[in-house]
Amino acid sequence: MLAPCIILLLVLQAQANPNYFQQRFAQTDRNRDNKISLKEYMDSLQFYDRNNDGRTTLSEWVSQMTRKANIPIDVSSLIFYVLDSDGNYLLNYVDKREVFKVMDFNDDGFVSREEFNTYWEQMKISVYRQLHRTRRSPDQDEVQN
Numbered sequence: 591m592l593a594p595c596i597i598l599l600l601v602l603q604a605q606a607n608p609n610y611f612q613q614r615f616a617q618t619d620r621n622r623d624n625k626i627s628l629k630e631y632m633d634s635l636q637f638y639d640r641n642n643d644g645r646t647t648l649s650e651w652v653s654q655m656t657r658k659a660n661i662p663i664d665v666s667s668l669i670f671y672v673l674d675s676d677g678n679y680l681l682n683y684v685d686k687r688e689v690f691k692v693m694d695f696n697d698d699g700f701v702s703r704e705e706f707n708t709y710w711e712q713m714k715i716s717v718y719r720q721l722h723r724t725r726r727s728p729d730q731d732e733v734q735n
């Protein structure tokens with residue numbers, strides 16, 4: 591039988607806009623060479639930063655993720671906290687640089703389409719595991735056992 595967190599993940603996959611991350615990759619890859627440079631990735635901060643102050647707040651992020659990607663508020667909020675590497679409740683260039691380093695799995699200075707997809711797949715799985723853990727109450731555990 592599928593683990594409950596995998597079922598939750600499948601529900602998310604069905605709800606979420608399946609083209610969203612492909613669109614984000616295409617929008618970020620400005621020179622269309624099928625890879626994202628650090629500069630292209632840094633410039634993409636503007637996509638979520640609606641008032642152009644060089645940082646993305648939780649509400650800017652969540653409104654974009656729920657409207658465009660159709661990802662629920664609790665999931666997009668958790669993703670925000672994962673991306674906020676310096677923990678100041680804002681997504682800024684410091685956080686983007688950290689994310690870029692993680693995304694660039696083979697360390698060649700560029701994020702390929704495959705690396706980008708792998709990163710977001712792993713993100714969705716880890717966020718859904720966390721959500722599943724917080725949602726599950728002791729009573730439900732007894733019923734399952």
Ligand SMILES: [Ca+2]
Nearest residue numbers: 619623625626
């Ligand atoms: Ca590029």
Ligand SMILES: [Ca+2]
Nearest residue numbers: 674678680685
């Ligand atoms: Ca931050």
Ligand SMILES: [Ca+2]
Nearest residue numbers: 694698700701
């Ligand atoms: Ca790479």
